Amino acid sequence: MPDLKFTKAHEWVKVQGEIATIGITDYAQSQLGDIVFIELPKPGEEIKKSSQFGTIESTKAASELYAPVSGKVIQINDELVNNPERVNESALDKGWIAKVRLEDVAELDSLLDESAYREFIDKEI
Amino acid sequence: MDSKKTPFYQKHLQNKGRIVDFSGWALPVEYKSTLAEALAVRKSCGLFDASHMGEIAVRGANAFSFLQRLVSNDLSILNVGQMQYNLFLNESGCIIDDLMIYRMRDSFFCVVNASNKEKVLKWLNENIQSEVEIIDKSMEYSLLSIQGPKAVEVIEKVFDCQGINFEYLSFKEIQIEGEEIIVSRSGYTGEDGFEIYFPWENSSKWWDKLIEEGQNFELKPCGLGSRNILRLEAGYPLYGHEIDDTINPYEASLDWAVKLSKGFVGKNELSKIKDIGAKRKRVGFLMLERAIPRQGYSIHSETGVIGKVSSGTYSSNVGKFIGMAYLDKDYAKIGQEIEIEVRGKLYKATIVKFPFVSIKTKKSKKLKLKT
Numbered sequence: 001m002p003d004l005k006f007t008k009a010h011e012w013v014k015v016q017g018e019i020a021t022i023g024i025t026d027y028a029q030s031q032l033g034d035i036v037f038i039e040l041p042k043p044g045e046e047i048k049k050s051s052q053f054g055t056i057e058s059t060k061a062a063s064e065l066y067a068p069v070s071g072k073v074i075q076i077n078d079e080l081v082n083n084p085e086r087v088n089e090s091a092l093d094k095g096w097i098a099k100v101r102l103e104d105v106a107e108l109d110s111l112l113d114e115s116a117y118r119e120f121i122d123k124e125i
Numbered sequence: 126m127d128s129k130k131t132p133f134y135q136k137h138l139q140n141k142g143r144i145v146d147f148s149g150w151a152l153p154v155e156y157k158s159t160l161a162e163a164l165a166v167r168k169s170c171g172l173f174d175a176s177h178m179g180e181i182a183v184r185g186a187n188a189f190s191f192l193q194r195l196v197s198n199d200l201s202i203l204n205v206g207q208m209q210y211n212l213f214l215n216e217s218g219c220i221i222d223d224l225m226i227y228r229m230r231d232s233f234f235c236v237v238n239a240s241n242k243e244k245v246l247k248w249l250n251e252n253i254q255s256e257v258e259i260i261d262k263s264m265e266y267s268l269l270s271i272q273g274p275k276a277v278e279v280i281e282k283v284f285d286c287q288g289i290n291f292e293y294l295s296f297k298e299i300q301i302e303g304e305e306i307i308v309s310r311s312g313y314t315g316e317d318g319f320e321i322y323f324p325w326e327n328s329s330k331w332w333d334k335l336i337e338e339g340q341n342f343e344l345k346p347c348g349l350g351s352r353n354i355l356r357l358e359a360g361y362p363l364y365g366h367e368i369d370d371t372i373n374p375y376e377a378s379l380d381w382a383v384k385l386s387k388g389f390v391g392k393n394e395l396s397k398i399k400d401i402g403a404k405r406k407r408v409g410f411l412m413l414e415r416a417i418p419r420q421g422y423s424i425h426s427e428t429g430v431i432g433k434v435s436s437g438t439y440s441s442n443v444g445k446f447i448g449m450a451y452l453d454k455d456y457a458k459i460g461q462e463i464e465i466e467v468r469g470k471l472y473k474a475t476i477v478k479f480p481f482v483s484i485k486t487k488k489s490k491k492l493k494l495k496t
Contacts (some may be wrong), residue, residue, distance in 0.1 A: 062419070
């Protein structure tokens with residue numbers, strides 16, 4: 001998947017035109033364990049790269065969600081409110097968190113590609 | 126500091142347990158899924174490594190009078206082969222530790238929290254009398270706990286026994302394969318279950334035996350995460366959350382474990398507290414909105430802050446977010462609506478009666494162990 005990018009905070013971004021879909025990585029969900037609660041951003045909200053835009057909680061702990069890119073939230077995955085376990089089941093697909101209209105496409109250049117991300121988590125383990 | 130390892134540490138690694146440090150011990154918080162492990166215990170059965178627990182033997186001619194003066198519950202009603210929930214209290218009537226006491230033929234076997242063991246040993250030794258011996262047996266015994274409606278069937282297979290007369294909160298010391306083990310019908314989940322103390326050395330084979338026989342009974346290895354969910358569902362307090370040495374048993378809703386008809390350390394203060402009434406109370410609550418309540422979160426009513434969360438979790442058996450809290454006594458009423466502050470936002474909850482699930486310990490099937 002050439003259009004999939006990652007952050008060191010374990011989020012992924014999939015870009016189609018100027019719309020970026022955001023989620024957390026499969027590695028992140030496996031580290032969190034059973035996810036039981038997600039606080040999503042609100043549609044229309046402006047989010048800023050590297051700042052907190054939501055919270056995800058597993059049975060073990062609460063973790064902050066950091067925006068991988070800046071932009072306006074145009075859609076959120078409402079299904080996660082009542083079925084947060086979707087993120088465990090399908091982190092990269094059905095467990096997507098929000099769609100954002102990109103403010104600055106150049107921000108994408110600072111993100112990791114799949115092999116760089118893989119290398120990063122291999123070091124973390 | 127390196128965490129201490131139980132004899133089952135390699136088994137946890139083989140089962141891909143996610144190891145954490147718990148009171149200085151390397152133990153699995155979960156294997157695959159905390160929620161699935163908590164479900165398995167109420168549906169079939171689960172196996173827990175509880176070898177971190179402290180075991181202290183008290184023996185000698187004055188062992189009974191010594192302990193009876195240091196615990197809140199009445200040891201005189203305990204026969205050999207029975208066990209009792211108990212509290213060690215300080216002079217202010219607050220809780221030094223909660224423990225189970227097993228009455229053996231020639232001693233009392235006290236099972237204390239790992240985090241409190243050194244404190245308890247010190248306190249016991251400060252109160253020592255003649256003809257009393259206090260022995261730390263924590264490194265002599267490992268402990269496996271098998272919990273759930275099918276636990277009894279696994280025990281029947283592993284120990285080749287069946288029959289009658291092994292009631293909840295009783296135990297047997299048995300000889301098997303040349304080893305002395307202690308099997309008690311007890312646990313920390315609200316389900317029927319057994320806690321088995323093995324000689325520390327070579328005990329890992331017992332994990333294998335239980336897992337092997339357990340295959341036919343959907344036995345699942347379980348970590349600390351599910352243990353915490355299960356005890357919360359059952360309404361049981363956890364030291365460091367619901368109880369500590371600033372909280373008394375009336376506040377903790379543990380009145381039933383206090384017998385003012387006998388003398389014990391802390392009784393004077395407790396008698397006064399009983400007359401005045403506790404200022405705050407431990408209660409259970411159910412979240413009406415989705416949010417995880419965690420220890421320390423503030424609880425609000427229209428008049429302001431009225432208490433604090435002591436524990437909270439998502440309960441896979443109830444299917445809701447549940448918790449325990451300390452509330453000002455005026456608000457500690459079933460049905461009281463409260464709001465819990467989670468990251469700056471208020472979420473609605475309601476006070477409910479303990480436990481959150483039906484307790485199965487009293488209806489245990491009759492079982493006779495070979496002695």
